[in-house]
Amino acid sequence: MTTQAARLGDPSRGPEEDSFLKRLRRKNWFPYLMTVPAVIVVVAVVVYPMAYSLFVSFTPFHLLRPDTTSQFVLEDMFNNYARLARDDVFWRALWNTILFMVVTVNASIVIGFGMAMMLARMTFAMGPVRVLLMIPMMFAPVLIGFQFAWFFNATVGLVNNALLTLGLISQPVAWLVDEPTGMMSLMLATIWMTVPVVSIVLLAGRLSLSEELYDAASVDGASVYQRMRHITLPQMRPFFVIVMVLLSLDIARAYDIVRIMTDGGPAHRTELIWTYAGQLAIRGSQFGMASAMSMAGVVLGVTFTFILFRQMMQLRKDMG
């Protein structure tokens, strides 16, 4: 419209040049200026290093042999990945990571949801309970790692002490060393970290729902299950998405817990992709291999986030 008016008012100017210049000037630069600093910093600290890491993953880079950095050979570029594919420990770590993520995310949501439902029914002592619930949130993941490493310690651990005192076991159990209990202990520690956040967000969601919906449902004779299925769960969808976003951050931090508690050991029993990559790089100085390894982890994380992103865009659209 404006272009048309301009053309009519000033016939001497060519329409091409006019629309381009005007459009450039009319263009709203404000949102770009606001996002530029964020983009610069994130590109410098995350995007560029990750691109560099991708490059390193195609080289036989070994930290103690600097000459290996520039040894990029086209035919050999997938050597690290090929070695990984043949590495049993890698497959074990990959499987453990997927298992770990699926179990901790689902268990946190189910337990957190149950606690939120329970808390929504509470009629007294909400204040103290809320403070108690937030106590695990005061712990850094490293602290949670140390805490549970101590509790599950075979000789001085709280869990063994308690079970021995109660007479439930006669011999100390090596929780972090034995086969299924090692992974289970790690998952338990991670769930302990995530459950409070999940239940607080879901509790806020439950309390934000209007009681009228439930009253109407009771009048219509809806059962407990039907109310859950047709009112509570769909109405709380935005809160579940928030929980997923927060969990995706927390699960990434679970590395701290695993690193402190077992560091993937013993004998790679509790190895996750992150711990294995860390070991290859820090102890083995094999940055090429470790980078290839972390690329596999990045693919896992990005897939997870991408699914989440589509949900979130829908939510933003609904909110306006």
Added chain:
Amino acid sequence: MTGSARTTPPAAKTARPRPTTRRRIHWRDIGANWLAFTVIGILALPALWIILTAFRPNLEVNASPPIWIPQTITLDAFESLFGLNPATASGVPVMSYLRNSLSVALLATALSVPIGTAAGYAFSRFDFIGSRALLLLLLLTRAVPGVALSLPLFLLMRNIGLIDTIHGLAFIYIALNIPFTAWLMDGFFRRIPRELDDAAYVDGASHWQTFWHIDLPLALPGLGAASVFAFLAAWNEYQIASIITKTPAAKTFPVGLSDFTTQFTVDWRGMAAMSVLMMIPAILFVLAMQRSLTKGLTFGAVKG
């Protein structure tokens, strides 16, 4: 207080509406109350045990068979942590860790919150070319695990001489905090009615003036929440710090915690004392924002 309440019982009644006949206290509610209380008690127990351990004498902590009920409460662990008692000094440079952790966390918060807020505002108000792609890019950076990021950062920081410095570490944390801050503030800005912006534009305000004078003041609670999250994220971060920092000149608390572990022994009580020290900011924040924390976590999902 009680006297005045007694003289005006109707006012007290209306101030706190009693449950109506439909929602009278039921035995099932009481059961639910106790169940919730028990479950949350069990959840909080491990944490309380750690805090208690920091205040017990070493003899009790390491006793075998274990002593469950504390006999004495002492500050010994903190004395040795800070080296106040030369005989039991732990030799852990706590003060350096404290200084490093504080400067890194404050620096990261002071820079990441304004940058992230600006980006969040742009995402919430403008549908510009590439806005969706940018938001996706920012979120995807969150999906990059710390270990994966720490390897190239180690190499690059080494090349530019920022390895083992608090500036290098703070710079990394700024970038890591920006996406979450932007996402958080996007939610907060979305809750502010657009009509306010339109009114400002009609009065001839520029985009910047509208942001600075109208929307930002209204989003201050969000800014507070974002600052707390940014501070705690930097304060608690371990993965990258453990690889980037090596000496007391730059090591932060989470990295320093391993000082209590030697090859064969672990000083659990010293670790518990340091844990309590590390928790202080989180405890302060949580107690101060007990109510608004919920709001901060659910930003935007509840309208109005």
